[in-house]
Amino acid sequence: MDRVAEALALDPVRLRERNALRPGDTMATGQVLGDDASALAVLREAVKRSDFNRKRRAWRGTSRGIGLSLYFHGAGFTGSGEVMLASRAALELTPTGARILVGSTEMGQGTRTTLAQIVAEELDGPSSGSRWPTPTPRSFPTAADRCLPHLHGGGRPPEGLRDGDEGAARRSFASRLPEAARPLTLTRQYEPPPGVAWDDAAYRGDAYATYGWGCTVAELEKDPSPTRFGPRE
Numbered sequence: 538m539d540r541v542a543e544a545l546a547l548d549p550v551r552l553r554e555r556n557a558l559r560p561g562d563t564m565a566t567g568q569v570l571g572d573d574a575s576a577l578a579v580l581r582e583a584v585k586r587s588d589f590n591r592k593r594r595a596w597r598g599t600s601r602g603i604g605l606s607l608y609f610h611g612a613g614f615t616g617s618g619e620v621m622l623a624s625r626a627a628l629e630l631t632p633t634g635a636r637i638l639v640g641s642t643e644m645g646q647g648t649r650t651t652l653a654q655i656v657a658e659e660l661d662g663p664s665s666g667s668r669w670p671t672p673t674p675r676s677f678p679t680a681a682d683r684c685l686p687h688l689h690g691g692g693r694p695p696e697g698l699r700d701g702d703e704g705a706a707r708r709s710f711a712s713r714l715p716e717a718a719r720p721l722t723l724t725r726q727y728e729p730p731p732g733v734a735w736d737d738a739a740y741r742g743d744a745y746a747t748y749g750w751g752c753t754v755a756e757l758e759k760d761p762s763p764t765r766f767g768p769r770e
Contacts, residue, residue, distance in 0.1 A: 539604065549593075550584055553607050568743045575750045580607050583752035592756070600759040607752045611745030613683045616735040619727050619746075625674035627724040628656060635660065638722075640676035641684045648684050674724055 542549040557576040563569050583605060584590065592603045613619045627638035635656055643649045676684075735742040 550580070550590065550605075553580055557607065558609070564744065566744045567741045573747060576607060576609060579750045579752045583754050587754040587756075589754060600761055602757045602759075603754065604757075605752060605754045609748045609750045610681075612747050612749060613745060614680070615744055616740070616742070617737055619683075620729060622677045622727070624676045624727045625724055626676060627674050627722055629720060629722040631720050638673050640673040642679040644679060646679065646684060648679070
């Protein structure tokens with residue numbers, strides 16, 4: 538993109554702004570992007586936070602450089618993949634609070650925290666999530682980032698919920714549950730969001746229910762000292 542911008546005598550940020558996907562744009566599969574298409578927003582925020590334009594001008598012709606990459610990624614498996622997997626999740630209300638039952642693996646992507654935030658937000662109170670080794674509903678693989686991007690939790694952990702202090706959160710939430718609601722287990726299977734449709738035969742339609750949008754900025758500095766290699770064996 539930078540080489541194209543240079544050939545066209547355009548600012549590289551401006552070129553990306555011109556070509557960024559926007560709400561209402563149509564994808565190759567015929568999918569029309571919704572209002573959550575935020576390429577421009579994340580690009581401009583990254584440029585602002587990194588002071589990209591000033592640094593790029595100041596470092597031109599020096600041993601330092603700065604570059605950026607604007608990108609997006611579909612959430613979940615392409616097309617009808619999530620429908621065919623038919624993943625399930627369960628929520629159990631117990632005398633000591635809420636328990637989240639999912640089969641996806643927590644390997645650093647934040648599933649445990651985010652699912653707890655979603656439950657707390659929906660039930661209007663702090664909660665904590667945990668997994669039972671067996672049995673758990675079949676949620677299928679933790680592939681790429683399919684477990685979280687389309688789920689909307691709070692922007693921060695709910696009050697009273699932090700790692701290592703789950704007991705207080707459970708007791709606080711459980712105290713507001715009517716006795717008749719404990720214990721209670723609800724299990725739900727994945728259903729595509731309203732308005733999302735996919736044709737496997739024609740490979741047309743909504744390839745993903747939603748997308749994640751991002752912009753990475755990298756700063757580099759070249760070491761001007763000569764590189765020394767030892768004699769060949």
